[in-house]
Amino acid sequence: MGFELSLDILWMALGVMCVAVGLLGSFLPVLPGPPLAFVGLWLQQLRDPAPFSTTFLWVWLGVTVVVTVLDYIVPAYGTKKFGGTKYGVWGSTLGLLVGIFAGPLGIIIGPFIGALVGELMANQSSGKAFRAALGSFIGFLVGTVMKLIVCAVMGWYLVASFF
Numbered sequence: 001m002g003f004e005l006s007l008d009i010l011w012m013a014l015g016v017m018c019v020a021v022g023l024l025g026s027f028l029p030v031l032p033g034p035p036l037a038f039v040g041l042w043l044q045q046l047r048d049p050a051p052f053s054t055t056f057l058w059v060w061l062g063v064t065v066v067v068t069v070l071d072y073i074v075p076a077y078g079t080k081k082f083g084g085t086k087y088g089v090w091g092s093t094l095g096l097l098v099g100i101f102a103g104p105l106g107i108i109i110g111p112f113i114g115a116l117v118g119e120l121m122a123n124q125s126s127g128k129a130f131r132a133a134l135g136s137f138i139g140f141l142v143g144t145v146m147k148l149i150v151c152a153v154m155g156w157y158l159v160a161s162f163f
Contacts, residue, residue: 008047011163019155021116026147027107029096033147038153044161051161060154067150068112071143078139084119084132091118092136106146112137 012148018040025033038060044051079088095114099106115136 006131011046011106015043015158017123019158022151026151034067034150037151041154074143075139077138079132080126084130085122087118088115088136089133090140091115111140
């Protein structure tokens, strides 16, 4: 009885850690947010009794895959839709990485400035570069909010499985 309870507590703690890091990964591009949060849900299946159905986990795996793929597509689509080039997409990504070191404001402003610099390096006019940077920024925000919502809902299911 004591060993099983200890393992259940271990799976619960690891699940919480995975979801917490997944939430951070919604903002930080170096961490795969939704996949980590999904691992947190999956770890709960090792508890006795398992709190989730197989269908529930398959659905969340599908949501995780879709959101992860869209996270790569949405910023590029936003940049292209607003007239940007691959330089703007790369600039946005690099701007985010640099912006991480400037705190929350850097995470928000970094992709915009990076896309703007990237477009200017691609010899775009300042008006076109600004517009493409705005598209990249909007795409980044949409992707971030999408990941944040998915990770938060998985976190809610994780916590609800404890009761």
